Amino acid sequence: MTETIDTPTLPATSVTASVAGLSGTATEAAIAARRDIFEKTEAAEIAVLTPAEAGGLSHDLRHALAARIAALHGADDQAARYRAGVKEATLAALADVGTTAQDPRLAAMLRFTDAVSTKPAGITAQDVRDLQGAGISDADIVRLAELNAFLAYQLRLIAGLRLMVEAAR
Amino acid sequence: MSDDVIHRFTRTVPEWRPRVVPVKLAEATPEQLEALQVTPSNTKVSDYVLVLAHDVETLKVRSPLFNAIMYGKGGLSRAERELGALAASVVNHCIYCAAVHADRHAQLSKDKTVTDKLFAMGEKADLGPRDRAILDFGMRLARTPHEATVEDVQALRDAGLDEGEILDLTLSTALFSWANRLMHILGDPVRKAG
Numbered sequence: 001m002t003e004t005i006d007t008p009t010l011p012a013t014s015v016t017a018s019v020a021g022l023s024g025t026a027t028e029a030a031i032a033a034r035r036d037i038f039e040k041t042e043a044a045e046i047a048v049l050t051p052a053e054a055g056g057l058s059h060d061l062r063h064a065l066a067a068r069i070a071a072l073h074g075a076d077d078q079a080a081r082y083r084a085g086v087k088e089a090t091l092a093a094l095a096d097v098g099t100t101a102q103d104p105r106l107a108a109m110l111r112f113t114d115a116v117s118t119k120p121a122g123i124t125a126q127d128v129r130d131l132q133g134a135g136i137s138d139a140d141i142v143r144l145a146e147l148n149a150f151l152a153y154q155l156r157l158i159a160g161l162r163l164m165v166e167a168a169r
Numbered sequence: 170m171s172d173d174v175i176h177r178f179t180r181t182v183p184e185w186r187p188r189v190v191p192v193k194l195a196e197a198t199p200e201q202l203e204a205l206q207v208t209p210s211n212t213k214v215s216d217y218v219l220v221l222a223h224d225v226e227t228l229k230v231r232s233p234l235f236n237a238i239m240y241g242k243g244g245l246s247r248a249e250r251e252l253g254a255l256a257a258s259v260v261n262h263c264i265y266c267a268a269v270h271a272d273r274h275a276q277l278s279k280d281k282t283v284t285d286k287l288f289a290m291g292e293k294a295d296l297g298p299r300d301r302a303i304l305d306f307g308m309r310l311a312r313t314p315h316e317a318t319v320e321d322v323q324a325l326r327d328a329g330l331d332e333g334e335i336l337d338l339t340l341s342t343a344l345f346s347w348a349n350r351l352m353h354i355l356g357d358p359v360r361k362a363g
Contacts (some may be wrong), residue, residue: 047226047229153347159315
């Protein structure tokens with residue numbers, strides 16, 4: 001009611017909120033033209049981080065792993081954003097790269113996460129068998145892979161948008 | 170189980186053998202059936218999608234997102250979106266993804282030489298300046314941590330890509346950084362024996 005804004009309105013998403021200096025740029029206009037993709041990306045973040053059916057990966061654990069994955073990607077701001085979603089202190093520690101867990105199930109998930117994030121090309125059937133051997137169900141293996149895979153997408157989308165804004169300056 | 174696992178890049182699409190047990194269609198929940206888009210006239214679902222159905226909430230949002238990024242109207246050409254997908258698939262060594270999308274690139278561009286060179290020479294493939302700029306940016310963005318720079322974006326602009334096209338390229342490479350971590354991690358590309 002108080003003022004009019006004539007720039008394209010962007011969908012309110014984690015990705016667009018993470019890119020500084022978008023306002024008034026050609027990048028902003030390009031995002032507006034692909035508005036549906038940014039809305040669907042936000043829906044994917046919700047499905048991966050806070051699903052209704054979380055299986056063996058609690059919302060807390062998902063946020064801690066997401067923070068760790070972001071840190072492995074060198075995206076410290078995103079690591080902090082996801083870490084803020086971890087309520088349980090013992091799980092928050094897992095957000096730090098290099099930490100391990102006593103629980104064999106958690107330890108296996110951390111090893112897998114580190115490998116899938118940083119060296120996906122080198123993953124073999126043995127890596128999946130190691131998770132199964134630690135007592136992780138096939139459904140949870142898929143959930144863990146999706147968490148890693150979605151983060152790999154979202155972190156690169158944010159990185160690419162930042163480069164676009166910077167290149168236009 | 171004497172099928173051969175494929176380790177080399179190829180445009181001949183292999184079969185995909187899951188490393189985890191796929192959801193059984195007969196035991197699927199209503200939510201899974203909806204996400205799988207199973208209807209009485211469409212009961213064919215790939216093992217890959219049946220594996221992803223273990224995480225049905227993600228599958229449900231991922232399929233429309235995938236289609237919007239790869240097939241959305243306007244912007245970067247379909248063939249060049251396939252190149253963005255290939256850049257990630259080569260870096261992540263996803264043999265199955267690379268085969269599917271090299272085949273699509275060859276069909277859409279009516280040209281096999283680009284993917285022939287990419288598979289034979291990898292990152293050093295001698296390509297035209299526009300394809301080169303696309304692959305350089307895509308491959309650097311696909312690494313962990315990513316290595317893409319402002320100079321790579323400038324090279325895309327110099328090669329004639331506009332802002333919308335650069336966004337579409339970023340999206341397709343980022344999307345395959347996702348897809349590769351499912352396809353290459355959760356199964357093996359195989360050639361049926363005999």
